[in-house]
Amino acid sequence: MSDTFVFDLPATSTAAATAASAQLDLLSLDDAGLGGFLKDIGEQPFRARQLFAWLHDKRVSSFAAMTDLSAALRTKLAERAVLLRPLVEDVRVAADGTRKYQLKTHDGHVIESVWIPHASGPSHHALCISSQVGCAMGCTFCATASLKLTRHLSAGEIIGQVYAVLDDLAANLPVDPPLPPSKMRFRYDPEPDAAADVDADDVKMGRPKRRIQNIVYMGMGEPLHNIVNVIASINLLTHDKGLGLSPRRITVSTSGVVSALGRLGQETGVHLAISLNATTNEVRKEIMPVTRRWSLEQLLEACRAFPAERRRRLTFEYVLLKDINDTDIDARRLVQLLKPFRKEEDGKVNLIPFNAHPLSPFGRPDDERVEAFRRILDKAGVACFVRTTRGLDIDAACGMLGARKLEDARKNALPII
Ligand code: SF4
Structure with a gap:
């Protein structure tokens, strides 16, 4: 058995950044994280509550399914973020x-x-x-x-x-x-x-x-x-x-x-x-x-x-x-x-x-x-x-x-x- 110890490995990265993607993995974010993301893309942070409900209560797997968000916002989300659900x-x-x-x-x-x-x-x-x-x-x-x-x-x-x-x-x-x-x-x-x-x-x-x-x-x-x-x-x-x-x-x-x-x-x-x-x-x-x-x-x-x-x-x-x-x-x-x-x-x-x-x-x-x-x-x-x-x-x-x-x-x- 090798003596290299198992913990000689990179530390855990932050929740959302683990995704091997330039886009943000929204499913990993809590409500505060979603609020910050929305602010960054020029949207009202209060939409975080809506987004959180779609992701974790209704559990949709695409932005297109978030029907009470405007079409423009859904397009923006799809451009800037991903839902990395297995x-x-x-x-x-x-x-x-x-x-x-x-x-x-x-x-x-x-x-x-x-x-x-x-x-x-x-x-x-x-x-x-x-x-x-x-x-x-x-x-x-x-x-x-x-x-x-x-x-x-x-x-x-x-x-x-x-x-x-x-x-x-x-x-x-x-x-x-x-x-x-x-x-x-x-x-x-x-x-x-x-x-x-x-x-x-x-x-x-x-x-x-x-x-x-x-x-x-x-x-x-x-x-x-x-x-x-x-x-x-x-x-x-x-x-x-x-x-x-x-x-x-x-x-x-x-x-x-x-x-x-x-x-x-x-x-x-x-x-x-x-x-x-x-x-x-x-x-x-x-x-x-x-x-x-x-x-x-x-x-x-x-x-x-x-x-x-x-x-x-x-x-x-x-x-x-x-x-x-x-x-x-x-x-x-x-x-x-x-x-x-x-x-x-x-x-x-x-x-x-x-x-x-x-x-x-x-x-x-x-x-x-x-x-x-x-x-x-x-x-x-x-x-x-x-x-x-x-x-x-x-x-x-x-x-x-x-x-x-x-x-x-x-x-x-x-x-x-
Ligand atoms: S920690 Fe669990 S999953 Fe990992 S090798 Fe041991 S028994 Fe298997």
Whole structure:
């Protein structure tokens, strides 16, 4: 494994400037940004409210559709700005109703989003979205890692995935598929009581039920490596003139970019999921190179410093890799590592039996091993769930479609995009 550290990369650029275009990406701008843009092109800043509603409430994908703006203004907008919303290229539907989207960015890169319907109804449906094209973090069990990092996604491209999937659902799946009741909790589920709170908030604010009520930054990329655009996208998703999602409905997952954790905690009210996956620095360094920069101890210390209310819902993801991190000794060490969180009644563990794929040397532990691991945590009083794997038949593991495309391209010497 190379010693060049993954963070020796250009810093995240500002939200709107990420687009490889001389024109401004309006979908990445908040209302103040839109006001500034309108002023710059000689228009009244108050039009920002109208423009914001077209972009984030009505969610149109062209200036031509903004029918209450004058034709002259629409022409001017089309000359000076762009809407860089990713386009749905392919949808694969799994037997359990999960829909895996392959989307193309304006410059031809493939990213992925996964819509996960839940038997309890729309208030539990979730969308897993990407934050980068590829990923720099190099986790050895992850298919996306083989793609390496191409670039960060802009805030507009991040929320554009949500809008594109909502449009696809409205056009192609007007009614939810019949889903068998789920006995197992899985990682995208909000706590039932928290879901009830949020539903009450929605009713109070007159928000309609939507087909996506939970957003999980757990697709391609390391969200905290693209912290500026990820925070900008969260602000847009939670904006009351847009989708108006509660931050409690948003979870950001990280491999452990400790330097950005504080900023996420201070500037947003989202939940945090830590992809932990090992109980010693030695093993974690092997499977998650980010550990060479920040040790397990530094990561857990940063989690303890996360704002209290959000820490209460902290999730530790633990991918169980056969014979690597799935022994009884690992389970006991995990209990020890998470002791401080248990005392404060913070945190829960999601055990995720590895979803084996052709690009990975790792195997999936058998069900008895998973159960033995779970029992040790459970007996020690650690809140712990085995995550049901959704959409197995469509490669719903993080980065799988992109990785398969890469593999096909390698085999057939085809261009990757
Ligand atoms: S697991 Fe997440 S952080 Fe690690 S390489 Fe994959 S996408 Fe990146």
